[in-house]
Amino acid sequence: MTVSVDLSGPRPADDGAGHTGPLRIAMVAPPWADIPPAGYGGIEAVLYDLVGGLDRLGHHVTLIGAGRTAAGVPFLRTYERAPSERIGEPMPEALHTAMASRLLEGLEVDVVHDHTLCGPLTAAGRAVPTVATCHGTVDGELGAYYRAVGGAVSLVSISLAQRIFAPDLNWAGQVYNAVDTRTYPFRERKEDWVLWVGRFSADKGAHLAIDAARAAGRRIVLAGKLVEPSEHAYFEQYVRPRLGPDARYEGEADRARKAELMADARCLVFPITWHEPFGMVMIEAMACGTPVVALGRGSVPEVVADGVTGFIRRAPSELPAAIEEVGRLRPRDSRAHVERCFDAAAMAAGYERVYRGVIAHTAAARATAARAAARHSLRSL
DSSP: OOOOOOOOSOOOOBOSSSBOSOOEEEEEOOSSSOBSOSSSOHHHHHHHHHHHHHHHTTOEEEEEESSOBOSOSOEEESOSSOOGGGTTOHHHHHHHHHHHHHHHHTOOOSEEEEOSSSGGGGGGGSSSOEEEEOOSOOSTHHHHHHHHHGGGEEEEESOHHHHTTOTTSOEEEEOOOOBOGGGSOOOSSOOSOEEEEEESSGGGTHHHHHHHHHHTTOOEEEEEEOOSHHHHHHIIIIIGGGOBTTEEEEESOOHHHHHHHHHHSSOEEEOOSSOOSOOHHHHHHHHTTOOEEEEOOTTHHHHSOBTTTEEEESSGGGHHHHHHHGGGSOHHHHHHHHHHHSBHHHHHHHHHHHHHHHHHHHHHHHHHHHHHHHHHHHHHO
16 A cells, blocks of 8 residues: 655644644544545544644644545545445454554654544554544443553543443543534524434434424424445334325435535424434534424433523423424524534534643653653662
């Protein structure tokens, strides 16, 4: 594999407690989609905005990923084409991790930020610290995995709700996912139908969204990922029988079409049935001025300002009334909420603080270890 990348730029300044100048950051993306993704791909969408935000802060980011990118920073490619159709198979992730590890050997960076599942397994073998964002729920096997990796990786949560299930992990910080609000169309006037966006899984509750919209007497449009066998099985059993003149499946909308749908909809219905660590579609809808009607699980209470940018309810039976009630909310309040709390600039600044903290902590630990080794050497003379 031959790669030519311009990594010129000033070395970060070190004040003795950590870097204070521009940082050199290696950003490792999952292999499943382009950056930004053409369709479904929440992590890749976040990465695109994070890389842009860090670049605007003056940092030097090298992105490692599959397929294509429009991020505008040096890009090292593992797959010529992202193997999206193989998502869920172990080999693309394993091969991507092995190739990314080789590429990292040739880079001079201050920190590695890994967004993959397997990548943290390679962290102990490198001199610079590794930060990993936990994009999934950390109860069960994923938490056990990060526990086994131990101090080799500094973890970042994407919500406070996520950390409740594993407070003992090696957390280095908490940074909310975000969007570049400027790229989302804002519309004050909404149409009379409601929207559901996501992947077709019982966890995401598309069937509950249809039932709620129908009970409210509103049409619903569904736009979601339908690729994996489990998604097809759920769709055929729970979604297709509910479709009709008032419930239409749009297909997997691309980035532009999804934004258009979100800007026009009366509200986004988000009836999740699990403790989701973060739901990107909530902030995307609110960035368009569209309120969110959701069940209050996972990060929902942290993301939606109840009674201002949407309504949070306890049970599916309460959703139809909330769908009607959103008519009294002001779209500008939803947009302002995202600009204030979930904009890409805030996300980039949050990760910058994490990087600097981890770099300083690593330097201090190494200095302590060096002093201990020196004392041991003196005693042995």
